[in-house]
Amino acid sequence: MNSKLHAVCDDQGRPVRLHLTAGQVSDFRGADVLLADLPDETEEVIGDRG
Secondary structure, eight states: OOEEEEEEEOTTSOEEEEEEEETTSOHHHHHHHHHHTOOTTOOOOOOOOO
16 A cells, blocks of 8 residues: 655745645546645646656
8 A cells, every 4th residue: 555645835845735645546636636725826836746
């Protein structure tokens, strides 16, 4: 059993929001949860699968 940690970081690369999913769950599901709660003033989003 494994897990994935999805994160939203600020412009300095510091994590500001985290979401944990099971390892077999699609990355899109983790991203959907985090992207839905971004502040209205968010201008850019960069995705990385690392």
